[in-house]
Amino acid sequence: MEQFAAVKRSKDGQPVRYLIVDDSVFARKNLGRIIEGFGGQVAGEAGDGLTAISEYERIKPDIVLMDITMPQMEGIEAAEKIVQKNPDARVVMVSSVGYQENIVAALQRGARHFVQKPVKPEVLYEVIKYVLGEDGTVASAAGAGA
Amino acid sequence: MKMELIQPFINAADAVLSQGLKSPMSIDNLSMEAEAYRRQGVAAVIQLTGDIEGRVVFDLAPKTAAIVASHFAGTEVPESDDLVREAVCELANQVIGNAVATLNDQGFHFRVHPPELHTSEHGPRSTEDTEALVLCFETASGSVFMNIALRYNASLEAKSTAAGH
Numbered sequence: 379m380e381q382f383a384a385v386k387r388s389k390d391g392q393p394v395r396y397l398i399v400d401d402s403v404f405a406r407k408n409l410g411r412i413i414e415g416f417g418g419q420v421a422g423e424a425g426d427g428l429t430a431i432s433e434y435e436r437i438k439p440d441i442v443l444m445d446i447t448m449p450q451m452e453g454i455e456a457a458e459k460i461v462q463k464n465p466d467a468r469v470v471m472v473s474s475v476g477y478q479e480n481i482v483a484a485l486q487r488g489a490r491h492f493v494q495k496p497v498k499p500e501v502l503y504e505v506i507k508y509v510l511g512e513d514g515t516v517a518s519a520a521g522a523g524a
Numbered sequence: 525m526k527m528e529l530i531q532p533f534i535n536a537a538d539a540v541l542s543q544g545l546k547s548p549m550s551i552d553n554l555s556m557e558a559e560a561y562r563r564q565g566v567a568a569v570i571q572l573t574g575d576i577e578g579r580v581v582f583d584l585a586p587k588t589a590a591i592v593a594s595h596f597a598g599t600e601v602p603e604s605d606d607l608v609r610e611a612v613c614e615l616a617n618q619v620i621g622n623a624v625a626t627l628n629d630q631g632f633h634f635r636v637h638p639p640e641l642h643t644s645e646h647g648p649r650s651t652e653d654t655e656a657l658v659l660c661f662e663t664a665s666g667s668v669f670m671n672i673a674l675r676y677n678a679s680l681e682a683k684s685t686a687a688g689h
Contacts, residue, residue, distance in 0.1 A: 474621025
């Protein structure tokens, strides 16, 4: 896999902590592998929107990567509920259902960005840096996964 | 089933499989199926409801499914691993999600339901208005079958006819 310079938290230089929400175990594992390649840490996982809300409150991650089509509660509704309670929450929608209507709905309801599946690591990397803004810093040495 | 409905699925399968397997794919065979759907190996089904309704099945021989899962996971996944079935569901999800995105941008509205493993040997028989199109994609990892049975929502079609469209 392509090497990426590690993205750390500016405030303490620690790895960025992620909550990965997807009903597919396979997709969660893949996303976990990608973000570890960015020097990030999987702080938690959830398989549906309802669990995502409780997991968010429990672990307070730096970034949530949220699928849309899920059982029980879909990702856009879960994102909205998380952001209503935590206005600083950074939720990035990661879904194959990337049509205009869905993207606009997600952004209007609090998501910060949208990444289309299949996820291209280089695209997600840029989105992560953008969403973190000044709260993230890119380590100068390459080889984040090392 | 009109080609305008099918083409986005072909394009999406091409994009997702080519990217995931890092090699080109081609359509090896295309046929209409009147008989009941017969599962080949590891299969995932996704239901669509809305302006267009029906289902799409993704089906791979077990060995092919394991190779594809390994490509997508970036590590070897044995045939017996649950991740193989998960991978086929996710593959279906990505292809159908991408196709639906295209159709939605063309004005069709529908809901994509989460993928489910298709475990029975046979699926429901096709009917005249939900005739199934079977596409066989040839990839470097083996054949990938996509069985599409979609139709325009009957109530919407009736409204459209009544309105003189």
